[in-house]
Amino acid sequence: MTDTAIVVKNLSKVYGSGDRSVRALDHVNLAIPSGTVFGLLGPNGAGKTTLIKVLTDITDITEGDASVAGFDVRTQSMEVRARIGWVAAEVILDDDFTARENLWLQAKLQSLTNWESRAEDLLKFFSLTDRADDKVSHFSTGMRKKLEIALALLHQPLVIFMDEPTIGLDVSTRRMLWDIVTGVHKEFGVTVLLTTHYIEEADALCDRVAIIDQGRILAEGTPSELKARVKADIVQLETTEAIDPGKISALPGVQEVRAQGNDWMIRVAVADEFLPRLFAMVRTDQIRRITVEKPSLETVFLEVTGRRLGQEEPMRDVRKFYAQMRRARG
């Protein structure tokens, strides 16, 4: 495989046509290095899943080019599909089958021969050997996720797509899955493209992260590079009474002040220098709550989109978006 596992050039995806069309991806450009865990971070409806669908040839490309593992997605889709694995947001297994039978079916779909020892190794790696002959309908969510990742790895893929792999999982299962993703990456040396809307997940797992919103890539880099873009600390302040915003803006080191009622978001160069000045100006009994955020992917997202992750704009209401998509697809 080339040094770049996934190349996306000027890629757009439009569902439907005319007035009813929805642009789910808008001129996306990406180059994902081989052997990395790459995160696509964005809110629901940002275009993360659509990008995976396009790259796995589940849906067609409207405009632009994409290649995976060195093969063109449009013209060499079978070659692409032989080299990719997929872990869905919702666990998708054949519940009527045992774990071993699910692996058997996956081997048949991939036209594998001599896959049995690999399957045994994977069952062992994921601690599923003892339950290999049990129907997967009797498995816990964590075990089902593990088996799904085992299926994705059976044919030794070069790239694995993980679409919101921890969505809906409890905290302990999510942590377990993080360990698995890290372990899989180290053990099998596979490139992972992971979509998530959990900031901490992207920060913990990904070598590189792209922030996607409304179908556009807004920023891309290592988590450290992205955080370095935000040359400011964010002070969140809630006051008990109205304060003159001009006074706060006039304090040294203040870059930006946004107020909504008595809730304040103040961008400052260095919070440690700003806070004594603030406390000198505002009485402590006027402060109901104050928090300081050092640069994080959360603040990066805020910086590039102007809003917090999970704080959807009215027009980006997820239900509306998907309803619009369904109409556009006919």
Added chain:
Amino acid sequence: MKIPWSPLWGLYAREVLRTFRNPFVLLVTIVQPFMWLAFFGSSFSLLPKAELEALFGASNYIQFLLPGVLSTSMLSVGMFGSMSTIQDKRFGFMKRILITPTSKGTVFVTKALGSATRGLVQFPVMVAAALAFGVTFQLTPLEWAAWIVGLMLLATGFCSLFLAITARSTDWQTPGVVSNFITMPLMFASSALFGSSHFPAWMAAISSVNPITFSALLGRSFMLGTTTDWSYLGYLAIFAVAMLAIGYFVSSRWLRVE
């Protein structure tokens, strides 16, 4: 074109195994035609034998009816094939399949053949039930084989037709609606339940090109020991191949993944 034997076998086996592992589906598949035989087949049980002979060419109406009921049952297995496909779309399994190097055409073929196989499960059950109702079987091995092959071809054709019609659908209700729409005219405008000699001309015309008629007449000739028109088997093969080809084309282009 290289035949993808491995995914074909994997998905076909999945279809068949899922049937045998789902007791409810298996029960309905078996009980439905059995009830036809029991209830509809008994409707002429008090008719004098001479009249039965005159009307149906058999002293037992079930002996006449059995090949027809088996043939019409192959219509409903098409509906189950469509429902299984829609289930795969809605639960995401279709995506899991199509993210591997397995084509939509392969998925279609395995669904059609898997559903047809499911339909054939009814055959031994119905034969056993007919025996219990006093029907006698004096078929040669060749006739048994030809009858089963004919039913398999009919089921393959109808399953392909259903899958082609519902390729774009993700709605659970669609197969049922399509089934209701197709089953009644095809069942009654055939020789499955009665001979077509008393049909009005327009119904006889439909019956004469209806594959259910070919299958019913083929089986009936074996059951009643009358002369077999082997061309029926040829017509059924043409029907199955044509529907497979149409379904393959439609599914390859328009099968929805989700």
